[in-house]
Amino acid sequence: MKRTVIKRDGTEEPFRTQKIINAIFEIIEGLEVEDDYELVFLIMKELDLKVPERVSTEELDRLVLKAIEQLIPRHPVYDTLATRQLLKLINKRIDRRLDSFRDYLEKGFEQELLHERLKDFDFELLEQSLDFERDRLLGYFGLTTMNDRYLMKNRDGEVMEKPQWFFMRVAMGIGNSNEEIIKIYNKLSKLEYLHSTPTLFNSGTVTSQYSSCYVSVIDDSLDSIMDKARETAFLAKYAGGVGTDVSRIRATGSNIASLNAPSSGAIPFIKIFDTLVNSIQQGGRRRSSQVVSMQPWHLDIDGFLDLRETTGNAYFRTPSLNTSLWMPDEMMRRIDQGEPIYLFDPGECPELVDATGDDFKKNYARRIEQAEAGELEQFRQLDSQDFFKKYLFKLAKTGHPWLIFKDEHNRHNPCPEYSVINSSNLCTEISIPNRPDSTAVCTLASVNLSKHVKEDKSDIDWEKLVDTLETMTRGLDNILDKNFYPSEAARQNTMDLRPLGIGLMGFAEALIDLDIPYDSEEAVILARKLGAFMRKIAYRTSQELAEERGAFRHYREMEEQGEGYDYPPRRNAVLLAIAPTASISIITGTTSSIDSYFSNIYSRDTLSGKHIVINRQLIEDLEEKGKWSDGMADVIKAHNGSVQYIDELDGVIDKELYKTAYEIHPRRQIDIAAAFQESIDQAVSKSLYIDEHLREDMEEIYLYAWEKKLKSTYYCFIDKVVKGEKYTEKVNKRGSRKGFGGGGAASAANGDSSDTSEPAEAGTQAELEAKARQKFGDEVVDEALEADADSCPTDPMLRRICPACE
Amino acid sequence: MINKLIGRTSVRDNIKLSEDPSYPIFKELYEKQKKAIWFPEELNIQQDALDYHSLSEDEKDLFDTAVGYFCSSELLVQNVLVNSFFPLLTDPHAKMSFSTQLFMENIHSDFFEIVLQSFGMDREKMYDVAFDDPILRKKQSLIVDEIDKISYGQIDPETLEGQKQVLRAILLNNIILEGIFFYSSFAHFFALKDMAKMKNVVSGVELVLIDESLHLQNGIEAILIMLDENPEIVKDTEYVQDIRDVILEGTALEIEYVKHKFGDRTILGISYGELERYLKYITDRRLQELGFQQEFHITENPLRFLQKEDVKKLINFFEVSSTEYTNY
Numbered sequence A: 001m002k003r004t005v006i007k008r009d010g011t012e013e014p015f016r017t018q019k020i021i022n023a024i025f026e027i028i029e030g031l032e033v034e035d036d037y038e039l040v041f042l043i044m045k046e047l048d049l050k051v052p053e054r055v056s057t058e059e060l061d062r063l064v065l066k067a068i069e070q071l072i073p074r075h076p077v078y079d080t081l082a083t084r085q086l087l088k089l090i091n092k093r094i095d096r097r098l099d100s101f102r103d104y105l106e107k108g109f110e111q112e113l114l115h116e117r118l119k120d121f122d123f124e125l126l127e128q129s130l131d132f133e134r135d136r137l138l139g140y141f142g143l144t145t146m147n148d149r150y151l152m153k154n155r156d157g158e159v160m161e162k163p164q165w166f167f168m169r170v171a172m173g174i175g176n177s178n179e180e181i182i183k184i185y186n187k188l189s190k191l192e193y194l195h196s197t198p199t200l201f202n203s204g205t206v207t208s209q210y211s212s213c214y215v216s217v218i219d220d221s222l223d224s225i226m227d228k229a230r231e232t233a234f235l236a237k238y239a240g241g242v243g244t245d246v247s248r249i250r251a252t253g254s255n256i257a258s259l260n261a262p263s264s265g266a267i268p269f270i271k272i273f274d275t276l277v278n279s280i281q282q283g284g285r286r287r288s289s290q291v292v293s294m295q296p297w298h299l300d301i302d303g304f305l306d307l308r309e310t311t312g313n314a315y316f317r318t319p320s321l322n323t324s325l326w327m328p329d330e331m332m333r334r335i336d337q338g339e340p341i342y343l344f345d346p347g348e349c350p351e352l353v354d355a356t357g358d359d360f361k362k363n364y365a366r367r368i369e370q371a372e373a374g375e376l377e378q379f380r381q382l383d384s385q386d387f388f389k390k391y392l393f394k395l396a397k398t399g400h401p402w403l404i405f406k407d408e409h410n411r412h413n414p415c416p417e418y419s420v421i422n423s424s425n426l427c428t429e430i431s432i433p434n435r436p437d438s439t440a441v442c443t444l445a446s447v448n449l450s451k452h453v454k455e456d457k458s459d460i461d462w463e464k465l466v467d468t469l470e471t472m473t474r475g476l477d478n479i480l481d482k483n484f485y486p487s488e489a490a491r492q493n494t495m496d497l498r499p500l501g502i503g504l505m506g507f508a509e510a511l512i513d514l515d516i517p518y519d520s521e522e523a524v525i526l527a528r529k530l531g532a533f534m535r536k537i538a539y540r541t542s543q544e545l546a547e548e549r550g551a552f553r554h555y556r557e558m559e560e561q562g563e564g565y566d567y568p569p570r571r572n573a574v575l576l577a578i579a580p581t582a583s584i585s586i587i588t589g590t591t592s593s594i595d596s597y598f599s600n601i602y603s604r605d606t607l608s609g610k611h612i613v614i615n616r617q618l619i620e621d622l623e624e625k626g627k628w629s630d631g632m633a634d635v636i637k638a639h640n641g642s643v644q645y646i647d648e649l650d651g652v653i654d655k656e657l658y659k660t661a662y663e664i665h666p667r668r669q670i671d672i673a674a675a676f677q678e679s680i681d682q683a684v685s686k687s688l689y690i691d692e693h694l695r696e697d698m699e700e701i702y703l704y705a706w707e708k709k710l711k712s713t714y715y716c717f718i719d720k721v722v723k724g725e726k727y728t729e730k731v732n733k734r735g736s737r738k739g740f741g742g743g744g745a746a747s748a749a750n751g752d753s754s755d756t757s758e759p760a761e762a763g764t765q766a767e768l769e770a771k772a773r774q775k776f777g778d779e780v781v782d783e784a785l786e787a788d789a790d791s792c793p794t795d796p797m798l799r800r801i802c803p804a805c806e
Numbered sequence B: 001m002i003n004k005l006i007g008r009t010s011v012r013d014n015i016k017l018s019e020d021p022s023y024p025i026f027k028e029l030y031e032k033q034k035k036a037i038w039f040p041e042e043l044n045i046q047q048d049a050l051d052y053h054s055l056s057e058d059e060k061d062l063f064d065t066a067v068g069y070f071c072s073s074e075l076l077v078q079n080v081l082v083n084s085f086f087p088l089l090t091d092p093h094a095k096m097s098f099s100t101q102l103f104m105e106n107i108h109s110d111f112f113e114i115v116l117q118s119f120g121m122d123r124e125k126m127y128d129v130a131f132d133d134p135i136l137r138k139k140q141s142l143i144v145d146e147i148d149k150i151s152y153g154q155i156d157p158e159t160l161e162g163q164k165q166v167l168r169a170i171l172l173n174n175i176i177l178e179g180i181f182f183y184s185s186f187a188h189f190f191a192l193k194d195m196a197k198m199k200n201v202v203s204g205v206e207l208v209l210i211d212e213s214l215h216l217q218n219g220i221e222a223i224l225i226m227l228d229e230n231p232e233i234v235k236d237t238e239y240v241q242d243i244r245d246v247i248l249e250g251t252a253l254e255i256e257y258v259k260h261k262f263g264d265r266t267i268l269g270i271s272y273g274e275l276e277r278y279l280k281y282i283t284d285r286r287l288q289e290l291g292f293q294q295e296f297h298i299t300e301n302p303l304r305f306l307q308k309e310d311v312k313k314l315i316n317f318f319e320v321s322s323t324e325y326t327n328y
């Protein structure tokens, strides 16, 4: 097959292997690799089958990228190469349209993409501060994700930002001065911390919506419900996640005074939000989502637990909503001790909604007495353990609702005079007092701990961490005044409380650097220390900010009323929240939040497609011990990404360091989250990973989470047992049975692989190459591999591996 | 001829489960299939609507044809099962396993039907594609024409000839149709996801793949058991050669089909050359699973992105429908 390359200007030229080989050598340059020829050979081999008869230069570039990408699971070096190739493509495309960073800014203003405010800064100084070398810190998955969704596009939908321009644009939307911008840029571009996705999307742009989360409260009135529907629509439109408490909405059968008719309960109203969110989800770079939260004593709780079921009456199902339970201590106590629980109608017992802790316990007991005495219109008594079992079954089956602890959230409310905390947000890390007229907003950023380990890996680089935390606190506080608030209730809450959410990612990666197994007491101790440290620095900075810019408004108002809070003035009511960091940990290429490695090799499904993630630290370790090879990669894959049962590695590496999520007992996962939670003033969003064999212990596990004073749990992952046939791995379904090979009938049918004869088609290129090396020696083979159309080998065997010969 | 997996049955037979089943493997496969049950409503298919409209012409054609092919083939699998060998299963656990397969095919048709509706595809065209496209028709005919001959009680399972016919029917259905033809189309879907397109639909196809790999296992087990129970079969050289040939014929038809579909274009980053190798690789696997020697000696799956299907999955829940929950 003769191949033709069509160039951008429409002219054609013959496809030349050598040209591509040279281009690959170019991206390898400067990389420390053992055998660059072998690298090139492998890539060419992958590429060869892909290139069609007629191919455009752009398509060819993409195919080269695909070819490299396919090799990523073999070795991290291919990840680096793929990143470089993608960078090359991004830069090439942008260079055709834009001359420089300045040019980009100008076009951005011209097309009304960038915010006028940015014009105040010194473009020349900022341009000089750009450091394109830092592109090298990005990994392939991170860069792909950035390129797909984060890098700003022009009005024609073409990417117009290089990664460093992107970091600078984000910094410009946050910093108040040139110096501050450079400081933030440096931190972001070195991946030392990152802001949450909405900030990365919108910072410095005309859509200055920086916040991730909104948490609203619906009152028990049609007015309020419709009001909140409207607010939700606007919040969702601007890509935030919305949390909404529905505990106040009266239950089914409750009397509506104005109509003197029974209510149809909370569920049909929740359905409105499902429809609403679904209609806004279409398109966009990230799905807007909503979580509705209900307290489990609500009489409609059964219907609530079923919202995410996939069968049944579609009218009572909400496939586009997430759900969570806002669980009071008193009900957990009853579950723990096997005492019955009671369900009530918030229309009849409204005081239960707001009451927390002992106050709730007292009111709940009083209502139970009334119920037993027949003084209530509506109530139900349930066996608490049956209820809990049923709930956990739903959690395992549908992933919903998540379990969040009402009283633990409220015990740490720094502003009880403002309001109770009515629920958490979509990702369960928010804990901010809110009311129907005050919708909580949280603006988040997360430290990348893996970039805060001392060079000699002896300890956390605490000094650097101070610097990062200070920068973050100030930057986040700046944002609050630049942010666009989609609703008045949201602005109100922010101006009153100025809440921030500083979190953490890369905890597990840092642990391995420090030689500490995730599944150890030492890890718990470090978690506790880190939490306390984050609190100390963030609070200190916020107190300084209060001196410079004033304390948060509600604090001042309480002080003016002579009922001031007993803590020193600070700028922000709350400062810390550990979010799941799903997307930004991908950009930084580290482990998410405070979770362990999910597995040592796994695939991750995101809006940017499916990517294979490998534990680079493990591979480096194995390489150092001379144990990394394609064979080992296959063995680890065959073990579903676990190294625990590979005997060959006993005593070679410290296996404890590389336990994967399901191999760490949920108790330990909870211990680590609890150690952080001691100091985190908002919440730690903790997903639990439960191995199938512990499924029976779910009750115990979730009771333990409550005892350990977690505020929030998040997704419950249960290892899936039934998997599809493995595609890339030999599986022996036949065992020792002979099947058609048993009779010795036809020679062609003669089973068990005693094939000594030369196969009809000589296997893969690799086998061919190996054979050729044996026959001709390495030198000849290498030459053949490099051959282009002008110097093709003559031997038929060599011709078959020569990339230019067909 | 009693105590065989395939035999003459009446409505009075097979109505007792035993604690000590004759074919424990079918109990196990039933359990596995039960755990794999899912519903199309779990996937947010509509989410892919924008994606669908941004597919290139080649990509759309590939997607449409694959969907259309599955739309009718899922139901075809049911026909073949019900009309040919299901009534001849003598073991209650085997019946449970194969009828769970039947149920799963409902889910699959349901799923592809929802896909078809969600993107406003031409339903008549979709359902007819498998018989309108000249090359797809060859594939379908290979299955249909043979099954025609042995449907509706035309087999006497008490004879060796009957046993051979049933074996061939299972082979055509569970190995060639589900294990080769379906696997070919799966690759087209997964290539889409690899390019970050149609992610939610493909999440559903991932579930279909899990199911189909269990159906394949149903077929392999049934065939191996039959060979074990009828040792005369493998002594019939001609018959064994025929079986091998029909598998290879299936592969040849599938290769012809991808050749016609891809030509010398590279769509979604994959080319005819890669797909051809892939099909040969899959066929070698099927041959070996049945005890045959390999035909093509392809040791490595050339479609490397498929290894993403082999490892544990972590989903960004707010972005892509999850396929990682178990229903019970």
Ligand SMILES: [Fe+2]
Pocket: B074, B077, B104, B105, B108, B208, B211, B212
């Ligand atoms: Fe199916």
Ligand SMILES: [Fe+2]
Pocket: B077, B101, B105, B178, B211, B212, B215
């Ligand atoms: Fe099937």
